[in-house]
Amino acid sequence: MLKGKNILIGVTGSIAAYKAAHLVRLFIKKGANVKVVMTKAATEFITPLTLSTLSKNPVLIDFKKNETGEWNNHVELGLWADCMLITPASANTIAKMANGICDNLLLATYLSARCKVYFAPAMDLDMYKHATTLKNLKQLASFGNTIIHPEHGELASGLVGEGRMAEPEAIVKFIEQAFSANLPATNKRYLLLLVQPTKLLILFVLSGITPVGKWDLL
Numbered sequence: 001m002l003k004g005k006n007i008l009i010g011v012t013g014s015i016a017a018y019k020a021a022h023l024v025r026l027f028i029k030k031g032a033n034v035k036v037v038m039t040k041a042a043t044e045f046i047t048p049l050t051l052s053t054l055s056k057n058p059v060l061i062d063f064k065k066n067e068t069g070e071w072n073n074h075v076e077l078g079l080w081a082d083c084m085l086i087t088p089a090s091a092n093t094i095a096k097m098a099n100g101i102c103d104n105l106l107l108a109t110y111l112s113a114r115c116k117v118y119f120a121p122a123m124d125l126d127m128y129k130h131a132t133t134l135k136n137l138k139q140l141a142s143f144g145n146t147i148i149h150p151e152h153g154e155l156a157s158g159l160v161g162e163g164r165m166a167e168p169e170a171i172v173k174f175i176e177q178a179f180s181a182n183l184p185a186t187n188k189r190y191l192l193l194l195v196q197p198t199k200l201l202i203l204f205v206l207s208g209i210t211p212v213g214k215w216d217l218l
């Protein structure tokens, strides 16, 4: 399901950033192409070297590539992706995404992406339950972005509650299921049942659960 898919992973400044390494490995093992874009804060938690080695692609952090005036094209990056996954998503980045703030490469890429966007929040329980965060999460959902809910458990602060980033295995499964749910009709297997040769054609999807009537095919 993930073979050949272009997965763009955005990593932000959370203690859970170390999980991004495992996540990248899992996607690569599934045959996906992976590119990583990080915020500056994220580089304090996990090195770009680790993520570029595992993803087999340069990790992008800044708008500018070097002193020669070359730049990292966030528009191209956004168009390359079949799916953008921001994980871990910090409270700060979630707030910026919800408000159209575009002061780093990750956020500019997010705003340019035409693909489906998923984000996996990671933060302390009180940050997660704060009215501002809840409002921002609602706002992101209204834009069509999909949250991968954090788990309940022990947090880096030592407190116990909701806010632990979902485990990489669960995230990969979530994305796999999302791709399979969004499969274009042409990729599914059909049983064509011709009832009335001129008018009535009933189409059943064999690989899915739902029978579909496609009268416009007649």
Ligand SMILES: Cc1cc2nc3c(=O)[nH]c(=O)nc-3n(C[C@H](O)[C@H](O)[C@H](O)COP(=O)(O)O)c2cc1C
Pocket: 011, 012, 013, 014, 015, 016, 039, 040, 041, 042, 089, 090, 091, 092, 093, 094, 122, 123, 124, 127
């Ligand atoms: C040790 C440490 C752990 C942190 N963990 C988190 C976290 O899990 N979630 C979060 O939202 N912010 C966390 N922060 C705060 C963010 O790093 C900070 O808000 C930063 O500005 C986020 O920037 P970014 O969204 O551009 O990556 C942490 C800060 C420190 C020093």
